Amino acid sequence: xxxxxxxxxxxxxxxSFTLIVCGKLLIEKAAGFTDVHYTGNIFTxxxxxxxxxxxxxxxxxxQRFPLIPVLIGQYLLVAGATVAFxxxxxxxxxxxxxxxxxxxxSVTIPFVVSAFVYYLVFFKQIKKANAILAEINRENTEV
Amino acid sequence: xxxxxxxxxxxxxxxxxxxxxxxxxxxxxxxARLDTTLSNVEGSCDDRHVSVPVTEVLYFETVDRxxxxxxxxxxxxxxxxxxxxxxxxxDAGLIRISRSAVVNVYRIDxxxxxxxxxxxxxLKNGEKLIMNRGYKKEFLAELERIKERSRK
Numbered sequence: 001x002x003x004x005x006x007x008x009x010x011x012x013x014x015x016s017f018t019l020i021v022c023g024k025l026l027i028e029k030a031a032g033f034t035d036v037h038y039t040g041n042i043f044t045x046x047x048x049x050x051x052x053x054x055x056x057x058x059x060x061x062x063q064r065f066p067l068i069p070v071l072i073g074q075y076l077l078v079a080g081a082t083v084a085f086x087x088x089x090x091x092x093x094x095x096x097x098x099x100x101x102x103x104x105x106s107v108t109i110p111f112v113v114s115a116f117v118y119y120l121v122f123f124k125q126i127k128k129a130n131a132i133l134a135e136i137n138r139e140n141t142e143v
Numbered sequence: 144x145x146x147x148x149x150x151x152x153x154x155x156x157x158x159x160x161x162x163x164x165x166x167x168x169x170x171x172x173x174x175a176r177l178d179t180t181l182s183n184v185e186g187s188c189d190d191r192h193v194s195v196p197v198t199e200v201l202y203f204e205t206v207d208r209x210x211x212x213x214x215x216x217x218x219x220x221x222x223x224x225x226x227x228x229x230x231x232x233x234d235a236g237l238i239r240i241s242r243s244a245v246v247n248v249y250r251i252d253x254x255x256x257x258x259x260x261x262x263x264x265x266l267k268n269g270e271k272l273i274m275n276r277g278y279k280k281e282f283l284a285e286l287e288r289i290k291e292r293s294r295k
Contacts, residue, residue, distance in 0.1 A: 060277075063275060063276045063277035064275055064277070066259035066261070067258070067259040067260040067261075067276070068258060068259055118260075119260070122256055122260050123256050125279070125283060126254050126255065126256040126262065128283075129254050129282075129283055129286055130253050130254055132286050132287065132289075132290045133248070133251055133252075133253060133254070133286070134253075135290060136248065136249065136289060136290060137249075137252075140249060
Protein backbone atom coordinates (compact mmCIF):
# COMPACT_ATOMS: atom_id res chain seq x y z
CA UNK A 1 0.00 0.00 0.00
CA UNK A 2 1.30 3.40 -0.89
CA UNK A 3 1.32 5.58 2.22
CA UNK A 4 2.25 8.71 0.29
CA UNK A 5 0.69 9.07 -3.15
CA UNK A 6 -0.20 11.81 -5.63
CA UNK A 7 -3.52 12.47 -3.88
CA UNK A 8 -2.18 13.00 -0.37
CA UNK A 9 1.29 14.36 -1.20
CA UNK A 10 0.32 18.04 -0.83
CA UNK A 11 -1.65 17.48 2.36
CA UNK A 12 1.26 15.55 3.94
CA UNK A 13 3.65 18.37 2.98
CA UNK A 14 1.24 20.91 4.51
CA UNK A 15 0.85 18.96 7.76
CA SER A 16 4.62 18.39 8.09
CA PHE A 17 5.31 22.06 7.31
CA THR A 18 2.75 23.25 9.90
CA LEU A 19 4.17 20.94 12.59
CA ILE A 20 7.76 21.98 11.84
CA VAL A 21 6.90 25.69 11.90
CA CYS A 22 4.86 25.29 15.12
CA GLY A 23 7.80 23.43 16.70
CA LYS A 24 10.21 26.14 15.53
CA LEU A 25 8.03 28.92 16.95
CA LEU A 26 7.53 27.13 20.28
CA ILE A 27 11.26 26.50 20.69
CA GLU A 28 12.03 30.12 19.80
CA LYS A 29 9.41 31.38 22.26
CA ALA A 30 10.71 29.10 25.04
CA ALA A 31 14.32 30.13 24.39
CA GLY A 32 13.47 33.82 23.96
CA PHE A 33 15.17 33.80 20.55
CA THR A 34 14.28 36.21 17.76
CA ASP A 35 14.82 34.86 14.25
CA VAL A 36 16.26 37.62 12.11
CA HIS A 37 15.97 35.49 8.94
CA TYR A 38 12.35 34.61 9.59
CA THR A 39 11.09 34.62 5.99
CA GLY A 40 14.08 32.74 4.63
CA ASN A 41 13.85 30.06 7.33
CA ILE A 42 10.11 29.58 6.81
CA PHE A 43 10.73 28.88 3.11
CA THR A 44 13.62 26.58 4.05
CA UNK A 45 11.19 24.59 6.24
CA UNK A 46 8.76 24.39 3.31
CA UNK A 47 11.52 23.27 0.93
CA UNK A 48 12.64 20.51 3.27
CA UNK A 49 9.07 19.36 3.91
CA UNK A 50 8.67 18.88 0.15
CA UNK A 51 12.06 17.13 -0.29
CA UNK A 52 11.68 14.74 2.67
CA UNK A 53 8.07 13.84 1.77
CA UNK A 54 9.21 13.14 -1.80
CA UNK A 55 12.06 10.91 -0.57
CA UNK A 56 9.72 9.02 1.78
CA UNK A 57 7.22 8.59 -1.07
CA UNK A 58 9.93 6.74 -3.01
CA UNK A 59 10.06 4.14 -0.24
CA UNK A 60 7.09 2.19 -1.66
CA UNK A 61 8.75 1.78 -5.03
CA UNK A 62 12.01 0.65 -3.45
CA GLN A 63 10.58 -2.09 -1.24
CA ARG A 64 11.92 -4.92 -3.36
CA PHE A 65 15.49 -3.66 -2.94
CA PRO A 66 17.66 -4.36 0.13
CA LEU A 67 17.10 -1.71 2.79
CA ILE A 68 20.67 -0.62 3.51
CA PRO A 69 21.43 0.54 -0.08
CA VAL A 70 17.96 2.16 -0.16
CA LEU A 71 18.61 4.05 3.10
CA ILE A 72 22.08 5.13 1.91
CA GLY A 73 20.63 6.24 -1.45
CA GLN A 74 17.83 8.16 0.23
CA TYR A 75 20.26 9.81 2.63
CA LEU A 76 22.58 10.81 -0.21
CA LEU A 77 19.60 12.24 -2.09
CA VAL A 78 18.50 14.32 0.90
CA ALA A 79 22.07 15.37 1.70
CA GLY A 80 22.64 16.33 -1.96
CA ALA A 81 19.44 18.38 -2.01
CA THR A 82 20.54 20.04 1.25
CA VAL A 83 23.95 20.96 -0.15
CA ALA A 84 22.36 22.33 -3.35
CA PHE A 85 19.80 24.26 -1.31
CA UNK A 86 22.42 25.85 0.97
CA UNK A 87 24.64 26.73 -2.02
CA UNK A 88 21.68 28.38 -3.76
CA UNK A 89 20.70 30.24 -0.57
CA UNK A 90 24.31 31.40 -0.20
CA UNK A 91 24.32 32.83 -3.73
CA UNK A 92 20.93 34.53 -3.34
CA UNK A 93 21.04 35.87 0.22
CA UNK A 94 24.30 34.78 1.82
CA UNK A 95 24.55 32.31 4.68
CA UNK A 96 26.65 32.01 7.82
CA UNK A 97 30.01 30.22 7.62
CA UNK A 98 28.83 26.98 9.27
CA UNK A 99 25.37 26.92 7.59
CA UNK A 100 26.26 23.89 5.48
CA UNK A 101 27.41 21.84 8.48
CA UNK A 102 24.36 22.85 10.55
CA UNK A 103 21.94 21.98 7.75
CA UNK A 104 23.59 18.60 7.15
CA UNK A 105 23.40 17.87 10.86
CA SER A 106 19.71 18.86 10.89
CA VAL A 107 19.08 16.30 8.16
CA THR A 108 21.39 13.55 9.48
CA ILE A 109 20.15 13.39 13.09
CA PRO A 110 16.43 12.79 12.28
CA PHE A 111 17.47 10.37 9.52
CA VAL A 112 19.64 8.23 11.84
CA VAL A 113 17.04 8.31 14.64
CA SER A 114 14.25 7.31 12.21
CA ALA A 115 16.34 4.44 10.79
CA PHE A 116 17.12 3.20 14.31
CA VAL A 117 13.43 3.30 15.33
CA TYR A 118 12.49 1.56 12.06
CA TYR A 119 14.93 -1.30 12.84
CA LEU A 120 13.75 -1.53 16.44
CA VAL A 121 10.10 -1.79 15.40
CA PHE A 122 10.96 -4.37 12.72
CA PHE A 123 12.78 -6.75 15.07
CA LYS A 124 10.05 -6.31 17.70
CA GLN A 125 7.46 -7.32 15.06
CA ILE A 126 9.52 -10.42 14.18
CA LYS A 127 9.67 -11.38 17.86
CA LYS A 128 5.90 -10.96 18.19
CA ALA A 129 5.25 -12.95 14.99
CA ASN A 130 7.48 -15.79 16.29
CA ALA A 131 5.49 -15.87 19.53
CA ILE A 132 2.23 -16.16 17.53
CA LEU A 133 3.72 -18.91 15.33
CA ALA A 134 4.89 -20.81 18.40
CA GLU A 135 1.38 -20.55 19.84
CA ILE A 136 -0.23 -21.74 16.58
CA ASN A 137 2.24 -24.64 16.32
CA ARG A 138 1.68 -25.60 19.96
CA GLU A 139 -2.09 -25.63 19.51
CA ASN A 140 -1.75 -27.77 16.39
CA THR A 141 0.52 -30.25 18.16
CA GLU A 142 -1.83 -30.49 21.14
CA VAL A 143 -4.83 -31.31 18.91
CA UNK B 144 -20.68 -26.83 20.45
CA UNK B 145 -18.64 -29.55 22.10
CA UNK B 146 -15.46 -31.01 20.67
CA UNK B 147 -14.73 -34.61 21.61
CA UNK B 148 -11.44 -36.26 20.73
CA UNK B 149 -11.25 -40.03 20.87
CA UNK B 150 -8.10 -42.07 20.37
CA UNK B 151 -8.70 -45.33 18.53
CA UNK B 152 -5.98 -47.94 18.22
CA UNK B 153 -5.40 -49.37 14.76
CA UNK B 154 -7.41 -46.75 12.87
CA UNK B 155 -6.22 -46.58 9.25
CA UNK B 156 -7.25 -42.97 8.59
CA UNK B 157 -8.26 -40.23 11.01
CA UNK B 158 -11.80 -38.94 10.49
CA UNK B 159 -14.11 -36.25 11.77
CA UNK B 160 -17.78 -36.85 12.34
CA UNK B 161 -20.28 -34.09 13.04
CA UNK B 162 -23.42 -34.82 15.06
CA UNK B 163 -26.07 -32.11 14.80
CA UNK B 164 -29.73 -31.38 15.25
CA UNK B 165 -29.77 -28.11 13.33
CA UNK B 166 -26.98 -26.43 11.38
CA UNK B 167 -26.57 -23.14 13.27
CA UNK B 168 -24.20 -20.27 12.39
CA UNK B 169 -21.32 -21.68 14.43
CA UNK B 170 -21.64 -25.09 12.80
CA UNK B 171 -21.97 -23.55 9.35
CA UNK B 172 -18.77 -21.54 9.88
CA UNK B 173 -16.92 -24.60 11.13
CA UNK B 174 -18.04 -26.69 8.15
CA ALA B 175 -16.92 -23.96 5.74
CA ARG B 176 -13.49 -23.83 7.39
CA LEU B 177 -13.14 -27.59 7.41
CA ASP B 178 -14.17 -27.77 3.75
CA THR B 179 -11.26 -25.50 2.86
CA THR B 180 -8.79 -27.11 5.23
CA LEU B 181 -9.62 -30.65 4.15
CA SER B 182 -9.71 -29.88 0.43
CA ASN B 183 -7.03 -31.07 -1.94
CA VAL B 184 -4.86 -29.29 -4.44
CA GLU B 185 -4.61 -30.94 -7.81
CA GLY B 186 -1.96 -30.80 -10.47
CA SER B 187 0.72 -32.78 -12.19
CA CYS B 188 4.00 -34.15 -10.94
CA ASP B 189 6.35 -36.10 -13.23
CA ASP B 190 3.55 -36.34 -15.83
CA ARG B 191 1.22 -37.94 -13.30
CA HIS B 192 -2.00 -36.38 -12.03
CA VAL B 193 -1.71 -35.92 -8.28
CA SER B 194 -4.01 -34.66 -5.55
CA VAL B 195 -2.69 -33.76 -2.09
CA PRO B 196 -4.35 -32.14 0.93
CA VAL B 197 -3.76 -28.39 1.00
CA THR B 198 -2.46 -28.78 4.57
CA GLU B 199 0.51 -30.74 3.21
CA VAL B 200 1.61 -27.90 0.94
CA LEU B 201 4.52 -25.90 2.33
CA TYR B 202 4.22 -23.05 -0.14
CA PHE B 203 3.03 -22.07 -3.60
CA GLU B 204 5.25 -20.26 -6.04
CA THR B 205 4.92 -18.80 -9.52
CA VAL B 206 7.92 -19.34 -11.80
CA ASP B 207 7.78 -18.31 -15.48
CA ARG B 208 3.98 -17.89 -15.30
CA UNK B 209 3.57 -21.42 -13.97
CA UNK B 210 2.33 -22.10 -10.46
CA UNK B 211 3.88 -24.82 -8.34
CA UNK B 212 2.84 -26.27 -4.99
CA UNK B 213 5.68 -27.65 -2.89
CA UNK B 214 5.19 -30.42 -0.34
CA UNK B 215 7.84 -32.29 1.62
CA UNK B 216 8.35 -34.74 -1.23
CA UNK B 217 6.71 -33.28 -4.35
CA UNK B 218 6.65 -30.28 -6.61
CA UNK B 219 3.19 -30.09 -8.18
CA UNK B 220 2.51 -27.96 -11.22
CA UNK B 221 -0.93 -26.38 -10.93
CA UNK B 222 -3.25 -24.72 -13.38
CA UNK B 223 -4.38 -22.05 -10.94
CA UNK B 224 -2.90 -18.59 -10.47
CA UNK B 225 -1.72 -17.52 -7.00
CA UNK B 226 -4.71 -15.19 -6.57
CA UNK B 227 -7.14 -18.05 -7.23
CA UNK B 228 -5.27 -20.24 -4.76
CA UNK B 229 -5.53 -17.54 -2.12
CA UNK B 230 -9.26 -17.12 -2.81
CA UNK B 231 -9.92 -20.85 -2.65
CA UNK B 232 -7.77 -21.87 0.30
CA UNK B 233 -7.35 -18.71 2.39
CA ASP B 234 -8.97 -20.43 5.39
CA ALA B 235 -6.27 -23.09 5.24
CA GLY B 236 -3.72 -20.59 6.56
CA LEU B 237 -2.19 -19.36 3.32
CA ILE B 238 -0.50 -15.95 3.36
CA ARG B 239 1.15 -14.05 0.52
CA ILE B 240 4.81 -13.26 1.18
CA SER B 241 5.88 -11.83 -2.16
CA ARG B 242 4.48 -11.17 -5.61
CA SER B 243 5.28 -14.76 -6.58
CA ALA B 244 4.88 -16.80 -3.39
CA VAL B 245 2.25 -17.84 -0.88
CA VAL B 246 3.19 -19.73 2.28
CA ASN B 247 1.23 -22.12 4.48
CA VAL B 248 1.48 -20.56 7.93
CA TYR B 249 1.08 -23.94 9.66
CA ARG B 250 4.27 -25.10 7.95
CA ILE B 251 6.40 -22.19 9.20
CA ASP B 252 8.88 -22.98 11.92
CA UNK B 253 10.08 -19.48 12.71
CA UNK B 254 10.97 -16.09 11.23
CA UNK B 255 14.20 -14.17 11.26
CA UNK B 256 14.89 -10.59 10.27
CA UNK B 257 17.99 -9.57 8.35
CA UNK B 258 19.83 -6.25 8.24
CA UNK B 259 18.06 -5.32 5.01
CA UNK B 260 14.73 -5.67 6.83
CA UNK B 261 13.69 -8.63 4.76
CA UNK B 262 12.07 -11.44 6.70
CA UNK B 263 13.53 -14.92 6.29
CA UNK B 264 10.87 -17.60 6.73
CA UNK B 265 12.22 -20.95 7.97
CA LEU B 266 9.87 -23.77 7.06
CA LYS B 267 9.51 -26.96 9.09
CA ASN B 268 11.36 -28.94 6.43
CA GLY B 269 14.38 -26.63 6.71
CA GLU B 270 13.71 -24.63 3.52
CA LYS B 271 14.00 -20.86 3.61
CA LEU B 272 11.79 -18.27 1.90
CA ILE B 273 12.25 -14.52 1.72
CA MET B 274 9.39 -12.17 2.48
CA ASN B 275 9.61 -8.71 0.97
CA ARG B 276 9.14 -5.66 3.18
CA GLY B 277 6.03 -4.72 1.23
CA TYR B 278 4.14 -7.84 2.36
CA LYS B 279 5.18 -7.73 6.02
CA LYS B 280 2.24 -5.69 7.27
CA GLU B 281 -0.29 -7.89 5.48
CA PHE B 282 1.49 -11.02 6.77
CA LEU B 283 1.44 -9.87 10.40
CA ALA B 284 -2.24 -8.87 10.19
CA GLU B 285 -3.13 -12.26 8.71
CA LEU B 286 -1.10 -14.03 11.39
CA GLU B 287 -3.06 -12.18 14.09
CA ARG B 288 -6.30 -13.18 12.36
CA ILE B 289 -5.29 -16.84 12.28
CA LYS B 290 -4.34 -16.70 15.95
CA GLU B 291 -7.71 -15.19 16.89
CA ARG B 292 -9.53 -17.77 14.77
CA SER B 293 -7.69 -20.70 16.30
CA ARG B 294 -8.50 -19.41 19.78
CA LYS B 295 -12.27 -19.48 19.08
